Amino acid sequence: MTKKIKNLKEFSLSNDRYEGGNLMCPGCSHNIIVREVLNATNDPVIVATATGCLEVCTAVYPRTSWDVSWIHIGFENAAVAIATASAAYEVLKRKGRLPEATQKMVDEGREPKFVAFAGDGGTFDIGFQSLSGAFERGHNFMYVCLDNEVYANTGGQRSSSTPIGAATTTSPAGKVSYGEKMMKKSMIEIMADHGAPYVAQVSPSKWKDLVKKVQKGFEVKGPVYINAQSACTTEWKHAPEDTIEVSDLGVDSCVWPLYEIINERDEHGIIYSTKLNITYRPKNKIPVEEYLAAQPRFRHLFKPENRHIIDLWQKAVDARWEYLQKREEAGV
Amino acid sequence: MAREVISSGNELAALAAIDAGCKFFGGYPITPSSEVAHELSVLLPRVGGKFIQMEDEIGGICVALGASMSGVKSMTNTSGPGMSLKAEQIGLGFIAEVPLVITNVMRGGPSTGLPTRVQQGDINQSKSPTHGDYKSITFCAGNLSECYTEVVRAFNVAEELMTPVIVLLDETIGHMVGKAVLPDLEEVKANLVERAKPDPNVPKNEFLPYDVPEDKPAVIPPFFQGYHFHITGLHHGPTGFPTEDAVLCQNLIERLHRKINSRRKDLLDSYEEYLLDDAEYLVLCYGSVSLAAREAIDRLRAEGKKIGMFRPITLWPSPEEKIAELAQRFPADKILMPELNMGQYIDEVERIMKQRPVSLNKANGRPISPAEIIAKLKEMGI
Numbered sequence: 001m002t003k004k005i006k007n008l009k010e011f012s013l014s015n016d017r018y019e020g021g022n023l024m025c026p027g028c029s030h031n032i033i034v035r036e037v038l039n040a041t042n043d044p045v046i047v048a049t050a051t052g053c054l055e056v057c058t059a060v061y062p063r064t065s066w067d068v069s070w071i072h073i074g075f076e077n078a079a080v081a082i083a084t085a086s087a088a089y090e091v092l093k094r095k096g097r098l099p100e101a102t103q104k105m106v107d108e109g110r111e112p113k114f115v116a117f118a119g120d121g122g123t124f125d126i127g128f129q130s131l132s133g134a135f136e137r138g139h140n141f142m143y144v145c146l147d148n149e150v151y152a153n154t155g156g157q158r159s160s161s162t163p164i165g166a167a168t169t170t171s172p173a174g175k176v177s178y179g180e181k182m183m184k185k186s187m188i189e190i191m192a193d194h195g196a197p198y199v200a201q202v203s204p205s206k207w208k209d210l211v212k213k214v215q216k217g218f219e220v221k222g223p224v225y226i227n228a229q230s231a232c233t234t235e236w237k238h239a240p241e242d243t244i245e246v247s248d249l250g251v252d253s254c255v256w257p258l259y260e261i262i263n264e265r266d267e268h269g270i271i272y273s274t275k276l277n278i279t280y281r282p283k284n285k286i287p288v289e290e291y292l293a294a295q296p297r298f299r300h301l302f303k304p305e306n307r308h309i310i311d312l313w314q315k316a317v318d319a320r321w322e323y324l325q326k327r328e329e330a331g332v
Numbered sequence: 333m334a335r336e337v338i339s340s341g342n343e344l345a346a347l348a349a350i351d352a353g354c355k356f357f358g359g360y361p362i363t364p365s366s367e368v369a370h371e372l373s374v375l376l377p378r379v380g381g382k383f384i385q386m387e388d389e390i391g392g393i394c395v396a397l398g399a400s401m402s403g404v405k406s407m408t409n410t411s412g413p414g415m416s417l418k419a420e421q422i423g424l425g426f427i428a429e430v431p432l433v434i435t436n437v438m439r440g441g442p443s444t445g446l447p448t449r450v451q452q453g454d455i456n457q458s459k460s461p462t463h464g465d466y467k468s469i470t471f472c473a474g475n476l477s478e479c480y481t482e483v484v485r486a487f488n489v490a491e492e493l494m495t496p497v498i499v500l501l502d503e504t505i506g507h508m509v510g511k512a513v514l515p516d517l518e519e520v521k522a523n524l525v526e527r528a529k530p531d532p533n534v535p536k537n538e539f540l541p542y543d544v545p546e547d548k549p550a551v552i553p554p555f556f557q558g559y560h561f562h563i564t565g566l567h568h569g570p571t572g573f574p575t576e577d578a579v580l581c582q583n584l585i586e587r588l589h590r591k592i593n594s595r596r597k598d599l600l601d602s603y604e605e606y607l608l609d610d611a612e613y614l615v616l617c618y619g620s621v622s623l624a625a626r627e628a629i630d631r632l633r634a635e636g637k638k639i640g641m642f643r644p645i646t647l648w649p650s651p652e653e654k655i656a657e658l659a660q661r662f663p664a665d666k667i668l669m670p671e672l673n674m675g676q677y678i679d680e681v682e683r684i685m686k687q688r689p690v691s692l693n694k695a696n697g698r699p700i701s702p703a704e705i706i707a708k709l710k711e712m713g714i
Contacts, residue, residue, distance in 0.1 A: 051444060074444065075413075076388070126360070126388040157361035157369070158385055170361070170373045170385045177377065 001109045002215050003042045008207065014039055022065045023057035027240025029230035029247065030054050030146050032204040034117060037144055037226075038068065040214040044105060044112040046085050047071070050078035050122035053153045054146060075122055079131040082116040083139035083223075089114070090140065113218050114141035120161035121151045124185050135194040135223045138269065142217050142224040145187065148232035156235045160185045164316075165309040166297050168235070173300040178309055183316065191225035192261040195271055198222075200260035200279075203229040205247035209258055209279050216260070229256045237296035249291040252282040254321040255313075259328075276327040285321075288314045335514040341479040341505040344512055345409075345435050346371035348483035351520050354433070355381040355404040358395035360388055360414060363447045364503040365437035368409040389417035393434070397421060400430050401563060403554025405487055407433045412441045412454050415461060422496050423462030424565045426588065429542075429550040431490035431497075431527060435483065438502040438619075440697040449697025450503035452619050455676040458498045459648050465585050467592045468648040469493070469600065472500040474622040476512035479505060482645065488525040489599065493591055494549035500647070502672070504620040504699055529553065536560070543570035546583070547590040592649065602645040603654055607633065611640030613714050614658060614667045616681060616689060618644050621670050621700055628705035637714050650680050659685035668692060668709055670700050 005011045017038035024031050030053060038045055045068040049055040055072045058065035073081050089112060092098050098106065105112070118127055123145040131143060150168055151157040158171040163184045167173035171180040192199040197220045202210040210228070217224035231238065231246045238246050250256040258280040264273040289310055292298040301309050339347070346368050349357070357372045369385065376383040382399070386392045393408045400406035410418060415436050425432045440446025441453040458470040469489060471482040479501055486497040528551045530539050536558045542550045553559045562572035569580040592600070604622075607629060608614070615625045622643045632639050642658055644651050658667075667689035669678045675691045682688040692708045694700050 121361075124387075128387070151361045154361040154363050155366050155370070157366060160387060169366070169370045170383070172370075172374055174374070 001043060002219065003040060005040075005211060011039065011207070011211070015042075017045060017067045019065045019067065022063075023060060024053065025234050025240070027233040027243045028053070029148070029204050029228075029232070029243055032243075033144070033146055033202075033210070033228045033230060036204060036207055036210050037115065037214050040211045041113055041218055043110045043218070044102075045069070046082070046112055046114050048073070048078050048082035048085065048116045050116070050118035050127055051075035051153070052119040052122055052146075054117055054119070056153055076126040077130045078116040078118040078122060078127060079134040079143055082114050082141045082143070083134035083137065086114040086139045086141045114139075116141060116143045118143070118145060119152065120145060120147045120149060121153075121159045123147075124160045124187055131191075132194065135191065135196055135225070138222050140221055140223070142214070142226060144226045144228055146230045147187075147227055148230040148235065149184070150232060150235040152232050152235050161187070164312065165292075165301050165306070167300060168297070178300060178306045179297075188225070188227050188261065192263065192274075194223070195263055195265065195269055196223050196225055197263050197265060198260065199225045201227045201229070201256065201258055203247050203251050203256055203258060205244045206251060206258060206280055213260060213279070222265075235297065238294055242294065246291075246294050249286065249294050251280060252284070253286045253288050253291040253317065254282065255288060255291050255317055257321060257324055259324055274332055276324065276332070278324055278328050288317050333516050335517065336511060337514060338509065338511055339476070340367065340507060340509045341473065341476055341501050342367035342437060342507065343371045344476060344479040344514075345483045345499070345501060345506075346375060348480040349407050349433070349487070350375050350379060350381075351480075351517060352484045352487035353405050353524055354407050354487060355379070356396060356399035356406040357381070357383050357408070358386055358399065358406070359392040359409045360386055362389070362411045362414045364439050364506050365409050365411040365414075365435065365501075367506070368435055368437070372407075389414040390421065393418040393421040393425075393432075396432055397425055397430050400425075400432050401552070401555060405431070405433075405491065407435070407487075409435045409437075411437050411439045411447075412457070413444065415454060415457060419461045420463075423464055423466060425496040426462070426466055427464075427565055427567075427584075428563045429494040429552060429588075430563070431494050433483065433486045433490055433497055433499065435499045435501060437506040438500060440695070446697040448503070450620065450672060450699055451695060451697060452500075452502060452621070452672040452676070453695065454500065455647060455671075455673065458500060461498070465589070467495075467589045468498065469495060469592060469646075470498040470500060470648040471602070471645055472619045472647045473505055474604070474619055474643055474645065476505065476508060476510055477514060478645065480512065480514050484520055485602075488523070491525045491527040492549070492599065493595065494527060494552065495588075495592065500619065502620050504623075508620075527552070530559065540570040542568060542572055542584075544587075546587050547594040548587075549591050596649055597653075600646050600649060601651045601654070603651050604641075604643040604645060606641040606643070608640035608642065611638050612662075612666065613637070613639040613709060613712070614662045615639065615641045615705065615709075616643075616658070616667055616669045617641065617671070618647060618677065619672075621672060624700050624702045625670060625705055628702040628709070631702060632706060632709065632714065639709070639714065647677065650684065652684050655681060655684045659687065663687075664689050665712065668705070668712065670694075670705055670708070672700060
């Protein structure tokens with residue numbers, strides 16, 4: 001049952017499924033995103049988290065931030081954990097063996113929602129195999145990648161989500177290197193190409209857009225992938241109070257375009273229509289430079305010898321924005 | 333001239349790799365070992381080497397094995413869960429005879445365990461990390477200096493015996509910062525071992541990498557030099573091509589074990605004896621626990637107690653002869669084995685001594701303190 005949300009004040013005052021006051025860094029986007037995702041529904045929620053900041057910081061005995069059922073197993077298997085929970089539920093439902101209380105909720109139209117949270121390391125890299133498998137099998141769940149473009153929990157190493165030019169502990173910038181050498185993996189398209197019915201990118205700063213997409217994701221049948229921009233005050237090295245501002249710069253420069261891909265499928269999983277919608281168009285598209293300048297992890301790019309990387313960034317972001325617009329226009 | 337540095341164990345392991353001539357590192361972030369990778373990501377490009385962080389632990393060891401096949405000294409680094417993931421490929425390195433150094437900075441286990449705390453939980457794992465008849469070479473650093481010297485030795489032994497070598501550090505030693513005395517750099521460089529090269533008198537198209545005497549390692553030339561051979565994880569004959577021939581298969585596994593067993597005395601055995609001459613009580617330990625044991629022994633000696641320490645540095649294959657000798661001198665009830673696990677190496681010691689020493693076990697992520705060792709020894713009647 002879709003929760004009705006009138007305005008931000010009402011949304012922020014609705015019952016929390018996830019409590020603050022945990023061990024996350026001040027200004028961490030993870031907390032904001034998880035709250036926004038879980039509070040987007042009043043239905044029961046089952047959560048799996050991969051090893052990462054979120055798991056380590058929110059469930060230190062004897063405390064927990066989770067007012068929902070919660071499971072952690074490993075670094076590489078959040079997707080398979082939640083997919084299995086979802087499959088178990090489907091079987092119990094089919095056989096009519098759900099516990100009475102759960103059956104009552106289902107009868108009232110409050111079907112449980114299955115959500116996995118993982119960082120980009122546990123999604124783009126080591127968790128990709130189990131994620132891909134779960135999407136291929138088509139389980140009914142939502143996978144939210146808290147994408148902070150770095151292994152924040154283990155000391156700030158690069159991941160395959162780390163964008164070009166970023167300095168991390170394993171792609172250090174200095175005399176012989178400008179930092180990370182690779183472009184970021186385009187995970188959203190990769191997941192859409194699995195034939196998932198719904199895939200989207202969100203930012204915690206655009207809360208309405210985020211909540212709307214999550215609610216859409218909860219409504220569809222099948223695996224849903226949400227890529228959430230998660231500014232990291234510790235590894236992007238901006239001030240904690242600037243988290244939302246940095247997120248906004250990312251969205252307004254189109255480094256983090258907000259869009260969704262909808263695959264319409266028949267009962268055999270054959271896709272007969274794919275649509276890409278851009279859900280937010282910046283009124284003034286700001287230069288990428290402003291986004292980079294707000295984060296000390298890119299500080300070295302402003303040295304004369306590295307300026308070409310900033311030009312490269314702008315070129316890549318413009319090309320991608322162009323590509324998304326073309327796809328939207330063509331309805332594919 | 334010996335060098336004095338202030339550093340952490342993890343950083344010393346990285347420095348050792350560079351000094352040993354390592355030119356390639358492939359790995360994946362994992363606490364508490366990541367500093368080895370951080371340091372190498374800075375140091376390797378400076379010496380013309382290559383650092384690469386892969387998509388997971390399996391990729392980390394695979395790329396390092398590949399680099400080693402192409403002829404460069406190569407390394408990967410991890411902690412317990414990463415070792416579990418790398419396990420299959422350690423077997424490939426063993427059977428295909430690809431030298432590789434693997435550092436494992438041990439943390440609490442099993443599974444995700446206690447990522448930021450210490451344990452010596454991977455002693456049994458390092459003996460048999462992979463399926464099949466594996467013969468392990470494992471060194472265990474017991475102080476900061478050994479984080480350097482044992483990694484250098486691991487590179488030398490790996491190249492000499494053409495096999496993976498594991499170096500165990502643990503969270504305590506890996507993250508400990510202090511003064512370390514390192515051997516003279518020229519001396520280290522002068523004693524470096526390079527893998528054997530093919531006999532230049534054999535024509536390249538007739539060369540057989542695995543056609544070696546029954547206790548010798550294979551001679552595997554780097555790729556791209558005109559030799560025709562095959563590397564596989566399957567049982568193989570002299571050409572390297574897979575075989576199911578009963579004699580060849582038996583010979584292969586026997587040779588892989590023999591090439592290591594035959595070098596135990598002159599190359600592999602390594603241990604430290606501390607105040608053993610007049611000792612009546614013995615502490616037998618390894619790794620970071622020996623730091624606490626040494627302190628405990630010093631305090632007891634100050635009280636006039638006759639006690640000493642034996643510390644194997646090469647854990648696998650174990651220094652059997654020496655341990656058997658100790659069994660002649662000390663009755664089991666006067667030997668204490670403190671271990672940061674539920675008693676892993678004590679089984680090996682019991683196998684050799686034919687008697688089981690007294691154990692002191694801890695597996696909660698906290699180090700064993702000198703006071704705990706002293707209390708246990710007092711209980712034993714010292």
